């Protein structure tokens with residue numbers, strides 16, 4: 001039995017859900033607002049709730065902001081975001097803010113139990129992930145056959161045996177952590193620990209202590225000496241996920257640790273020698289954010305001894321079929337099912353869909369598909385209705401009227417470039433204008449001209 005906090009403003013749905021979860025042996029406390037959730041969490045014991053189940057849209061904000069705040073306060077309770085299919089891109093961002101997983105509404109009860117079980121298991125293993133332990137060969141891993149995947153793993157094999165720092169860049173859910181583990185596994189350090197830290201879920205105050213350790217009494221709450229993850233990774237690999245989220249002060253300490261190969265725990269004056277290879281992952285372009293001043297440029301250059309770009313699923317062409325088969329096999333085994341085939345209609349949708357959540361989303365959709373399919377062939381009935389509707393709404397690819405019209409092509413390119421830079425700098429128009437090397441007025445004019453939202 002687990003104590004769950006459900007934050008949901010639809011009272012009928014929250015009642016149904018708590019009854020259902022209650023019948024499955026869980027104790028559910030319900031809040032309907034972010035403010036209520038904050039109060040419930042702050043007035044509870046640190047590990048009171050095993051999982052937070054958060055509706056995305058709430059009357060006083062969205063649960064992403066709540067999650068960010070909780071992570072900043074040091075709360076690490078696994079969180080599950082419940083969202084409508086149309087919000088999948090937001091759910092993907094939620095994963096970057098430290099959510100464990102997302103589930104789309106209308107919630108399928110069995111799917112919910114499955115994801116909940118994973119979240120509860122995760123809670124039990126969360127400390128294992130960062131303890132000194134050799135990483136074993138993962139059988140769960142496939143490379144793919146496309147040209148782009150072959151190149152990816154060629155780079156992995158090239159850089160693995162060296163001691164170079166690596167930046168792994170790619171959209172959320174593309175498999176950056178998997179790539180980092182492969183590098184570790186193929187390195188001379190493979191018998192040493194692989195320590196993974198999600199910088200997105202570290203609070204600003206605790207990040208330094210988590211990475212470098214602290215001495216008893218160094219700050220309020222430092223009740224005993226603590227070894228940092230740098231020391232825990234000694235002789236192995238330290239994987240810093242979402243490194244762009246580290247605060248400036250910690251970035252300075254990190255640079256020093258990399259350059260001098262020593263760490264100084266907070267409250268101590270004694271440096272400790274460490275032998276750690278660093279791999280950092282990011283879904284932002286670190287070069288862009290280092291140019292806008294949000295990430296230290298010297299640290300960027302120190303980390304950027306080698307850069308690997310992990311492709312989005314939509315760019316992996318023929319790999320899609322390989323991953324589908326892999327995830328179906330995995331789901332069959334996990335759920336005790338025997339789905340042998342996926343219908344042509346479903347495959348057509350999979351081919352056309354752009355998979356903003358990448359491999360993670362494909363894995364989730366397939367798990368749901370396998371779970372809900374009654375026969376050996378998984379067909380449309382088991383796909384979220386919204387996915388089908390969203391695909392029906394996609395207009396047929398339009399042929400550009402001027403396939404060779406240079407002006408039109410230039411404008412299309414310009415629009416895409418402006419959209420990308422705006423996204424990279426999180427819609428900060430001053431930064432975007434600076435990077436695009438145009439003045440703000442021109443940028444505003446172009447945003448309006450191209451109707452960029």
Ligand SMILES: Nc1ncnc2c1ncn2[C@@H]1O[C@H](COP(=O)(O)OP(=O)(O)OP(=O)(O)O)[C@@H](O)[C@H]1O
Nearest residue numbers: 095140141142171172173174175176177178359360
């Ligand atoms: N090569 C692979 N073979 C099989 N499964 C994979 C592979 N790469 C990723 N996955 C699966 O896809 C999901 C996302 O992978 P992972 O956590 O490595 O992505 P990520 O890019 O690090 O995500 P985030 O940006 O959220 O940190 C996981 O469930 C993982 O098991």
